[in-house]
Amino acid sequence: MKNLDFDMMRRRMVEEQLIARGIADRKVLEAFMKVPRHEFVREEFFESAYGDHPLPIGNNQTISQPYMVALMTECLGLKGDERVLEIGTGSGYQMAILCQIAKEIYSVERFKDLAENADSVLKRLGYANYAIKVGDGTLGWEDRAPYDAVIVTAGAPGIPRSLVGQMKDGGRLVIPMGGEFGQVLTVVRKKGDTVEASEVCGCMFVPLIGREGWQKK
Numbered sequence: 001m002k003n004l005d006f007d008m009m010r011r012r013m014v015e016e017q018l019i020a021r022g023i024a025d026r027k028v029l030e031a032f033m034k035v036p037r038h039e040f041v042r043e044e045f046f047e048s049a050y051g052d053h054p055l056p057i058g059n060n061q062t063i064s065q066p067y068m069v070a071l072m073t074e075c076l077g078l079k080g081d082e083r084v085l086e087i088g089t090g091s092g093y094q095m096a097i098l099c100q101i102a103k104e105i106y107s108v109e110r111f112k113d114l115a116e117n118a119d120s121v122l123k124r125l126g127y128a129n130y131a132i133k134v135g136d137g138t139l140g141w142e143d144r145a146p147y148d149a150v151i152v153t154a155g156a157p158g159i160p161r162s163l164v165g166q167m168k169d170g171g172r173l174v175i176p177m178g179g180e181f182g183q184v185l186t187v188v189r190k191k192g193d194t195v196e197a198s199e200v201c202g203c204m205f206v207p208l209i210g211r212e213g214w215q216k217k
């Protein structure tokens with residue numbers, strides 16, 4: 001295997017893909033400087049682990065583009081003491097970023113092998129402020145609710161009601177919403193019994209499949 005300078009690759013990713021595109025939250029940038037993204041992909045992808053694109057992680061799923069992970073994290077507006085729910089554990093990379101910034105992270109993944117793999121990488125890297133569950137994340141994780149923030153890392157046809165129900169008043173939900181082959185990254189704020197949604201930008205995610213998402217074909 002080539003001798004790769006992961007620290008240098010990570011620094012360049014932060015400078016050229018995140019700061020250059022306007023990511024400014026220092027906590028987010030510091031987390032990206034710390035988390036070894038290559039640990040979340042298979043060895044055959046080490047050379048492109050810090051590239052400006054998603055990568056395959058098995059089961060037809062992907063680890064998202066670094067910029068999209070950063071943008072979604074920034075949209076959550078985390079200060080440090082939050083309890084966060086993620087839907088779509090995937091590789092576990094987004095979780096590691098969240099573990100660096102917030103207090104407790106809960107994540108739900110529908111594929112058992114992805115959940116187990118993410119758990120073993122996160123444990124190996126020393127993270128302890130998280131839990132992962134296998135199941136249909138469109139229904140949230142009721143036992144650990146309420147959450148200050150919720151992040152959905154797969155494309156949804158609409159806002160899953162269960163997720164809003166498990167959020168604290170004033171909480172934020174960041175979710176790609178739209179069609180199966182293209183969505184709009186949306187920030188939803190819970191205000192009492194209502195929600196306010198604002199659109200951030202176009203994006204493209206694998207589908208959120210579940211009872212309050214897309215139906216399995």
Ligand code: SAM
Pocket residue numbers: 061062063064087088089090091092093094095108109110111114135136137138153154205206207208209210211213
């Ligand atoms: N956050 C991940 C990371 O950092 O690698 C990337 C997630 S990938 C783009 C989307 C993930 O959502 C996939 O792992 C997929 O299996 C998962 N997913 C899709 N529908 C789901 C559901 N209803 N519940 C839980 N996970 C779901």
